[in-house]
Amino acid sequence: MTSLVRLTHLAFLVVLCGSTFAAQAEAQSFASVAVNLNSGAWGASLGQRTANAAGADANRRCGGNCQVGLTRVGRCVAVASGTNEGQHWFGFAAGEFPGDVNARAMNGCNRRGPGCRMAHSNCIPGPID
Numbered sequence: 001m002t003s004l005v006r007l008t009h010l011a012f013l014v015v016l017c018g019s020t021f022a023a024q025a026e027a028q029s030f031a032s033v034a035v036n037l038n039s040g041a042w043g044a045s046l047g048q049r050t051a052n053a054a055g056a057d058a059n060r061r062c063g064g065n066c067q068v069g070l071t072r073v074g075r076c077v078a079v080a081s082g083t084n085e086g087q088h089w090f091g092f093a094a095g096e097f098p099g100d101v102n103a104r105a106m107n108g109c110n111r112r113g114p115g116c117r118m119a120h121s122n123c124i125p126g127p128i129d
Contacts, residue, residue: 029124030054031077031094034066040088041066044077047124070094076101076123080109082116089113098123 032045032054043061048054055068074094078101082089091108093101102121109116 029073029075029126030071031074032058032068032071033077033079033090033092033094034058034062034068035079035088035090035092036062036066037088037090039063039065040081040083042079042081042090042092042119044079044092044120044122046075046077046122074101075126077120078102078105078118078122079120080105080116081119082109082113084113084115087113089116091116096126 028049029046030048030051030053032048032051033042034055035042041063043058043063043066045054045057045061048057051071055071058068059066069090070092072094075096076098077094078092080091089109089112091105091110091112093104093108095101098121102118106116106118
């Protein structure tokens with residue numbers, strides 16, 4: 001095999017491996033939401049490599065004494081919240097499509113109580129079909 005052919009094969013393998021790694025990294029981007037029903041605090045995390053890291057980050061962003069309510073693979077996360085007379089309720093969702101995630105968060109909140117509003121909605125860059 002000539003040096004040029006070996007170099008071409010090596011370049012192909014680097015591109016192939018790089019594409020595979022990028023696809024795996026994107027598929028393993030975790031989102032999480034943590035909430036505190038007593039205080040109404042919440043925290044959301046995106047782009048974490050593991051479910052545990054996403055949950056810990058969401059809990060930290062919530063401010064402690066929070067419970068992780070959702071952790072899943074996804075590039076978008078949304079939190080909807082409602083409150084009345086010191087009671088707090090939430091709806092949250094994660095997934096690939098912003099409109100779907102926002103609707104699921106609002107629907108989840110509205111099933112728990114009235115007067116919900118979108119508290120947070122965010123996506124990390126990625127393909128949108």
